[in-house]
Amino acid sequence: MTLSASARWALRAVMAAGLVFIYVPLLLVLVNSFNGDRTFAWPPRDLTTRWWSAAWENEGARQALLTSVQAGLAATAIALVLGTMIAFAVQRFEFFGRDTVSLLVVLPIALPGIVTGIALDSAWRSVMGDLGIGKGLFSVVVGHATFCVVTVYNNVLARLRRTGVNLEEASADLGASGFQTFRYVTFPLIRSALLAGGLLAFALSFDEIIVTTFTAGPGVTTLPIWIFNNLFRPNQAPIVNVVAAVLIVLSVVPVWLAQRIAGPSSGVLRGSTDA
Amino acid sequence: MRSGRIVMAALAAGVLTLAGCGDGGSSGSTGSGPGGLSVPKIDKLASLGAGEGTVNVVSWAGYVEDGSTDKAVDWVTGFESETGCQVNNKIAGTSDEMVALMKTGEYDVVSASGDASLRLIYGGDVAPVNTDLISNYKDVFEGLKNQRWNSVDGASYGVPHGRGANLLMYRTDQVQPAPTSWSAVFDPASPFKGKITAYDSPIYIADAALYLMKTKPDLKITNPYALDDTQFQAAVDLLKQQNELIGEYWSDYTKEVQAFKAGNSVLGTTWQVIVNLTKADGAPVEAILPSEGATGWSDTWMISAKAAHPNCAYLWMNHIISPKANAGVAEWFGEAPSNKLSCAQTADKNHCATFHAEDEEYFEQVWYWTTPLAQCLDGRTDVTCKDYSAWTQAWTTIKG
């Protein structure tokens, strides 16, 4: 679009201001991870690296990170399967209620987390509790998978809309079995959509706290829960800053990976439209 | 699970019939609770068996440390290797959350404060404790044993863990002269409007009631946890008026330490541990036990009525009040230990003095958190008191 030079400058200024707005608090987190004061007095009186060494030795944080990764991977796996199935059903079939499916899939993420959390919690207790299955990591996975389905669904659906069925029909005409068609034709077509949707599902699960609070069983501490428990204790709060600083740095890896795989065009929940 | 519930229901029905026959708490067959209320009958463990390999714990942050936050702070690993009981800990943020967690039946033991313990006892969620099976129980301060919030009818429902008072903290550079009374936080003309803080929980209503108990004798409040309609309304009105003065309510202590250091708050309720931390970070604060006395807390380790691992739970309760572990928790968390022998085990030799652990006179001025019940805790039978759910809903209206 041909924009006047002043319009370009104005947009550039807004972008720069926006980035400052986004990054100043993160910078503060980084600075505070070296702040000698236990409750982040501002400005810092002295700088120290002892929080970093304490964090390095903090087994609780490492354990929580591991739990979060496990929960994220399991929830993502379920979301991949369920999301892909719904996307195929919606794109390839006509059926009663098809138009409400997108609403149904979006609902778990659109309703406030506290509602999803207490609904799953009370249902789990009254149904699974009677079966003798207490809450644990599994219930966290179930909760996360429920609101992660939408990321995979939207990605795969967008891809299927664009690709159509010609290739699959050609494959079938050439005598391929249904499985072969899926393995050699359909799957490669949707692979990058699956990766993008999966990464976003993982990211959503990774920083989720409210639903997790209500679905975690005894002894299950995900990283956000660990942060929640430790942020409110002055001896531990600086270590939380270290963990957050590390996460910010590490997060570049999956984000960069998503970009490489999914192409430049990413919605929040729809990682790609053009691969 | 199902059959357990039926038994409970039958018991409760039986108890109700008994209570109906009684004349208000004088005879042995009625409940001895306030207003003739009865406790569901649950047997205590008769003898210790072998550990079950696991114990699920609900606790306050800092009560169960296994070295994962700080290598030097660990009173769990030794217990695990000694008894073979693997400890799974769930941290609760508030007393109310503890009650909710214990109601799930997934946990064996809980470190309940007095504003949770009675709810757990009368709700049939916890079982009486056979103190004979807990060898360290004999060394617990007498002032903590068999109290209103941890026992019924002489039957102990837990082992006391530690205690503390809700003090009045102020910035010495801004609040002059130093306050001596809770009136400092209730005075509508306070010069510190917008910089006063209060504890964010329905139980804070008791602080207002305590103040009214001393300043408005007409209301005839004798126990800040037993409030009839008029008394309750007076306390709620006082707090609504105080809401105008409040800058923020606090519930976690990083938040309060930070607010006092920055000067967002200059006056308000606090715990001793917060005072120590704020001072250590160089802020000019002091705390006092005001002339009216104060509310406070005393925590009790209780065992679930549905405990799946009762033997490990008993081993845990004995371990956590042993002098070494008890001293460790008291120092890490910042409270007065419950075991007499703990004071010799603290790393900081002044710990017990700072926290008034052996000062019974100090703790006599403290009204420990107790769950408000419909049956008045002060023994009145002619009126109904406001129960905790009424307190909770009132707290929402106070905050507006």
Added chain:
Amino acid sequence: MTSLGSYLHRHPRLRLAGLLSAPLLWLVVAYLGALAVLLVSAFWTVNGFTGEVVREFSLANFRTILTEEVYRNVSLRSLGVAVSVTVICAVIAIPMAFYMAKVSKYKNALVIAILTPLWASYLVKAYAWRILLANGGPMDSIFGGPGYGIGATILVLSYLWLPYMILPIYAGLERLPDSLLEASADLGARAGRTFRSVVLPVLIPSVLAGSIFTFSLSLGDYITVQIVGGKTQLIGNVVYANIGAANNLPFAAAIACVPVLIMVIYLVAVRRSGALEEL
């Protein structure tokens, strides 16, 4: 395997059933079922004394919510916060997303720059704002405010959810071919006209998609407001106080009906625009 495959190929209904049964079992039975149970329990009460749920139909909870002024105030305040956050996010996000999609040469780097903060814990970011907003803190010394309170809550929530608004708008604009914009200009449309006729039809569903996030995340939040909200309470706090705290599930469920109702109305309203698939 092959015969099963061809059998299925000849029976599309069976294939459909196979595809839909597991996801629907999950979403309808498990999720909607759980929600339904929650809504039903809003008509129950709790025995204030033992905390046991009394499963008898009663409108007492709804009566309390409708008659007590405080619940109306809290609901309206929460709605106001959610709307403000959504508007602020949209106002900041539209020019940023436009710059990223249509002006900048460094699209990928900028997308990464917007995505990265999503991985830093939400709690840690909220606490960082608490420091920024403290008395004598950076915001106070530079701008002289706003201090803790409802303004700070709106500010911090806008900060937290901004990326969720930028990304769908960016994705929408990115899909809009530059050639279309040029064609519009070539045909003599001024920038204003091009914006209205070409950009806006793409922008609206994208902004609505982003608003689903900013709106619902703000409506349900109870943690940020505790950290920077001063003495403010929102509907999430009231729900939390009654469930996480007082264990009064029926009353919490009754209050939870308010945000659920608001969100469902909102979703149904924006569904026609195609926003749900822009997420």
